Amino acid sequence: SPPSLWRLTDLVAQRVRIADQVAAAKYGTGSPIDDPVREQQIYDSVAARAPELGLDPAEAVRFFRAQVEASKLVQRGLHARWAEHPAEAPATRPDLTEIRPAIDRMNTGLLAELAATRQLRTARTCPARLLVAARVADVVHRFDALHARALRAATAATCAV
Ligand SMILES: C=C(O[C@@H]1C=C(C(=O)O)C=C[C@H]1O)C(=O)O
Numbered sequence: 001s002p003p004s005l006w007r008l009t010d011l012v013a014q015r016v017r018i019a020d021q022v023a024a025a026k027y028g029t030g031s032p033i034d035d036p037v038r039e040q041q042i043y044d045s046v047a048a049r050a051p052e053l054g055l056d057p058a059e060a061v062r063f064f065r066a067q068v069e070a071s072k073l074v075q076r077g078l079h080a081r082w083a084e085h086p087a088e089a090p091a092t093r094p095d096l097t098e099i100r101p102a103i104d105r106m107n108t109g110l111l112a113e114l115a116a117t118r119q120l121r122t123a124r125t126c127p128a129r130l131l132v133a134a135r136v137a138d139v140v141h142r143f144d145a146l147h148a149r150a151l152r153a154a155t156a157a158t159c160a161v
Helices: 006-026 036-049 057-084 096-116 118-122 126-140 145-155
Strands: none
Touching (some): 006 096, 057 145, 118 126
16 A cells, blocks of 8 residues: 555554553552653664664654653553542553563554655645544544543654654
8 A cells, every 4th residue: 555644643553552551550569650761772772773764863762752651641541540430440460571572563663654654754744644644543443532632642743844
């Protein structure tokens, strides 16, 4: 299929969704939502891999900062929701060490999509196209207001205009 912003937006939405699992892994454990060491590892890895993909390292890191902020927005929102409505809290606790490899694979896929969409992301039409893709993703992923807000935050640093 021709290059579009859909694959990128769908992957971003999947990364927003997996924040639910991360939130469940940390809930009630005392583990903080913010893990600056893990975040820095992601930024270093992304910056190192960017040039071979034809991406500006600073631009790639900016994009991933938005992904991380969006994940933490979901985690904070869910923790607040679960504290207020304990019946909605997850009954089982996933293992964070099993979720992070999935996030690593998403990060690799996102880097590849960033490279594949370079021209689209620098086009003047990018913001409008991205808005449409995000609306579609909200529906496809059945996002509630919290996840829709996180998806907007995650896509904020996508267009290079
Ligand atoms: C997703 C996590 O929570 C936060 C968000 C991160 C991310 O989006 O990659 C990384 C570290 C944490 O600050 C995690 O701890 O793995």
